[in-house]
Amino acid sequence: MPGEVATARGAAACNVIMGLSFTATCTIEEVASSCNAVRFFQTYVYKRRDITELMVHKAESNGFRAIILTADTPRLGRREADIKNKLMISPRLRNFEGLITTEVVSDKGSNLEAYAAGTLDPSLCWKDIAWLKSITNLPILIKGVLTGEDAIKAVEAGVAGIIVSNHGARQLDYTPATISVLEEVVNAVQGKVPVLLDGGIRRGTDIFKALALGAKAILIGRPVVYGLATKGESGVKQVIEMLKNELEQTMALAGCCNVNDITRSHVKTEKERLLCRM
Ligand SMILES: Cc1cc2nc3c(=O)[nH]c(=O)nc-3n(C[C@H](O)[C@H](O)[C@H](O)COP(=O)(O)O)c2cc1C
Numbered sequence: 242m243p244g245e246v247a248t249a250r251g252a253a254a255c256n257v258i259m260g261l262s263f264t265a266t267c268t269i270e271e272v273a274s275s276c277n278a279v280r281f282f283q284t285y286v287y288k289r290r291d292i293t294e295l296m297v298h299k300a301e302s303n304g305f306r307a308i309i310l311t312a313d314t315p316r317l318g319r320r321e322a323d324i325k326n327k328l329m330i331s332p333r334l335r336n337f338e339g340l341i342t343t344e345v346v347s348d349k350g351s352n353l354e355a356y357a358a359g360t361l362d363p364s365l366c367w368k369d370i371a372w373l374k375s376i377t378n379l380p381i382l383i384k385g386v387l388t389g390e391d392a393i394k395a396v397e398a399g400v401a402g403i404i405v406s407n408h409g410a411r412q413l414d415y416t417p418a419t420i421s422v423l424e425e426v427v428n429a430v431q432g433k434v435p436v437l438l439d440g441g442i443r444r445g446t447d448i449f450k451a452l453a454l455g456a457k458a459i460l461i462g463r464p465v466v467y468g469l470a471t472k473g474e475s476g477v478k479q480v481i482e483m484l485k486n487e488l489e490q491t492m493a494l495a496g497c498c499n500v501n502d503i504t505r506s507h508v509k510t511e512k513e514r515l516l517c518r519m
């Protein structure tokens with residue numbers, strides 16, 4: 242079973258939302274018809290806007306409920322391990338068949354980097370949210386926000402939600418840990434749109450902390466990939482169930498009967514701990 246289909250089915254079984262990557266290996270239609278998971282579609286803005294537009298339209302007509310615009314990748318970060326290991330992008334990104342070739346040749350190491358350099362639009366900017374809104378009726382979540390200032394701009398540009406993310410620290414060294422900037426973003430947004438978070442969620446306690454600091458939901462990257470790699474659909478389910486059980490355990494021990502009972506006073510940040518000592 243293709244990885245994205247197994248992931249979608251695992252998500253559906255656990256009643257959580259599945260986010261499908263623009264760079265998925267199987268098609269938008271295959272994922273849509275594989276299960277009844279609530280699905281969001283993650284998009285990049287390609288130099289060839291017609292390709293982005295086509296993918297967004299396909300997602301919309303196949304019942305995806307929201308578009309996630311990844312804003313932190315106008316170009317790929319310098320991933321030295323990928324260069325050293327000569328990372329190859331899958332030659333079969335089936336959504337793009339007949340549109341664009343993924344068979345790029347790179348003499349510099351990572352052919353993902355070469356492919357990204359050829360396709361991603363490095364001029365990506367705030368006005369592209371208006372463009373995206375003009376081609377879809379779906380709500381748009383912006384992924385990759387790390388400051389209150391950018392969060393305010395994103396709200397002004399008309400996004401329906403903000404995902405605090407540093408792309409799993411894959412783009413740029415020294416970006417802050419997402420949990421450390423979450424509260425700044427939440428405060429800046431003032432409840433106008435929901436704020437979500439990803440990055441480093443490994444335990445139910447991590448989810449609890451994010452919710453306490455104001456996230457409405459969290460997203461999971463690598464843990465799901467690890468579950469998928471080891472046990473396919475059932476591995477995905479196991480990872481999600483483990484996190485749900487751990488969150489439930491944390492809530493029970495913190496005296497919270499439901500997620501709305503998790504409040505800011507349940508956690509102390511590093512800064513608060515330091516202030517206490519002064
Ligand atoms: C192998 C891999 C591929 C990824 N591909 C994408 C992608 O296509 N689009 C995207 O927006 N983010 C992508 N990400 C970043 C994730 O969406 C997410 O921001 C990050 O993995 C969250 O951190 P976590 O892995 O600690 O949960 C990728 C991450 C990994 C590890």
Ligand SMILES: CCCCCCC(=O)C(=O)O
Nearest residue numbers: 264285356357360361411
């Ligand atoms: C358009 C090619 C870039 C794909 C990057 C995938 C990704 O987000 C990641 O590897 O991280």
